[in-house]
Amino acid sequence: MHPKARECIKYLVADGRYDYIETGSLISIKENVKNIVIPSEERHLSMYPLDFEEFCDALGEGQIIGYIRKCFADREPLENELHHKAMLLFKQYMLVGGMPQSVIAFLESRKDFDKADVEKRDILALYRSDIMKIDARYRSKVLTIFDQIPGLLSQHEKRVVFSNVVAQSTADQYEETFFWLSDSMISNECFLCNDPNVGLSINENRSYVKCYLGDTGLLVSHAFDENELLEDEVYKQILGDKLNMNEGMLYENTIAQMLTANGHKLYFYTHYNTEKHRNDIEIDFLISNNSKLKYKMYPIEVKSGKRYSIESLKRFREKYKARIGECYVIHPRSLCFKEDIVCIPPYMTICL
Template identity: 30%
Template sequence: MLKRKIYTELQNWKTARHKEQLKKCLLLKGARQVGKSFIVKEFGAREYASFINIDFFKNKQLKQIFEGELSSVEICKRMTANIPNIKLIPGNTLIFLDEIQCCGNARTALKFLAEDLRFDVIASGSLLGLSYGQDADSEVEEPSSLPVGYETQLTMYSLDFEEFLWAYGYDSKTLYALKEYMGSSSQIPESIHNRYKELFREFMVVGGMPEVVMDFAQNKDFNRVMEIQQNIVALYQDDISKHAKGKEKQYVRMCYDAIPRQLAKELKKFQYSTVEKGQTSRKFSGSIQWLKDSCLVNACYNVSEPYLPLMANEKPAQFKLYINDTGLLTCMYGFETKKAILNNTIKGNAKGGIYENIISECLIKRGYNLHYYKPDDDHELEFLIEKDGAVIPIEVKAGNTASVSLNNFIKDFSPPVAYKLIANRNGISGVKEILPHYFVMFL
């Protein structure tokens, strides 16, 4: 089993539910193929005496459990009538409602199940970020009412770089020894730096999708990586065809396919004209929202000024889009691009776009919202994050070129720390800390 950080969050939810009498079910969201169902099944098997798995997509007849009165007592009664040999052990049972978008009554019933502290309930499903009005799938059922206040929502992503290293056999002790170089004037030994730099390039190519990582950890075959990733990209494209409504099917697909081209050009904001010549947000803004809600992309907004809260200073019309998993992005570029990344021979604007994508992905997985700062046509900071009560700038360089934009930001806004992520080893100059790209896992 792959070690996942979200497992600890599941344990924390269980602890709060039992010790603090938390009357909330857990709703696990995230893109397809990131391991939602797998992690819940592992959690149920390890942490509970009884685990009940109800998959509404595979077993449509089980929807009748949620027909009629939706009290917890009646639901549990119908569970025992429809699922042979289950055990409802008070205080030690997890009920997993998988593909819950296929049973609207089950989503409504989360309120009543949350109030019954005898049993714990986790729900998950595909494309739960979409509002029901956006979904054209005939099997998706709209709940009569949403259980507002009775859900703890968690978003799950593909593996981050630290989890990727765990799959390689690296332990936390080894990684925390590396972290000691943050804020230090001591340089990372070159042999150690070269090894982690190589691993980070592999992460850019393999990505964090669990199926891909598990297969690569076992077979070390980049051709197999490419094949599995192509299947996942095709699945995402099928989701667009199945779930987007009407003409949005075509528009969402056009926007999704345009993102790799835009990143390769290192555009300063998403340009609708690269999706279709002469078009504006009027035609495609709904498609962009669909992609964001489905967790297929990560959005990064320009801000008018770099002050807290950054979301209050967003320029809604100026944003960039990044693919949710950089391994999938490099798959979309093709095998030759993967090879160039691994051999460190990739050049041109595409190189910068790929490095921006991997840093954006890592920041999202660290829990940050994405913003950038472009005060004029000549200067840009790739990312701003909110950390420890301050706005922290992050400059990303595929190589190690000059830091004009970052230096200007430090001069104008005096941040407590500023990060420059580069291909080379670490260093410190005033509040500016220069770190290798792979140190993003510690930010």
């Protein structure tokens, strides 16, 4: 967005003959404000990548969304063939993402992932170009975190260990970095909340953060170079559930993206057991119903494999049972129940 054009909007709107839409990357919009008056007439709209429902609509598969919502409400699994179809759509969404250019390339090429990948790499290049425009005080740190997101998410805990980013660095040195990435909608932040109570944000600990890329399709292209995608046939492996490395990070990033699209702020929980010298409770996501009178929270564990343990979630439920509405496991199987824990396929995340 050109700064002077933005300043002129005030007079153009006052003229009354037209409505105007201003667009631009958030970094550019925030940086190009020196020596101009920000028009009070502006109304800000946050534009996210396509969510899963919109992606299905784009592929001409919108009808399945109503069926997914009905089955979730009735606590019933989808009919087996439709479950496989919904899982295929979810995996396509995970690989292509929701950036419009990528989705269009995927559709126009008759679902060629490589054509979508070209568009995604162009977007990643634009991100890097935009980052180079920000204040020099933050630029190198923002680039460092942006480049390291795939590596951070491939770890078991997935949270940022600042001393591993740069030796002897601390969380407060990177606070502005994560602000820039999330405020520009490049990333989705997830903060630690170790005393989940009324208003998760009141008890957030910003020293502990997980940094998800705002679009999982971009994460796929960010994590693998072109040769890896082609030679290792990564797309085919993920579609066939045969990718051992990194699939968990892609699943978790997609769930973060879907929860964000549903309006949820992201929080996670850990509990360190001093006797065992390790975390004995780890909850991937905490969401709440945002009620001040009948507050309930909903812990979510994301499992990319079909074999997993729910002990951590059970311990969390026992510890905070008075505050919990329902507990969810998101897994690749159909909807089922395990000891009163609702286990749902990832495409049902839209219902949370």
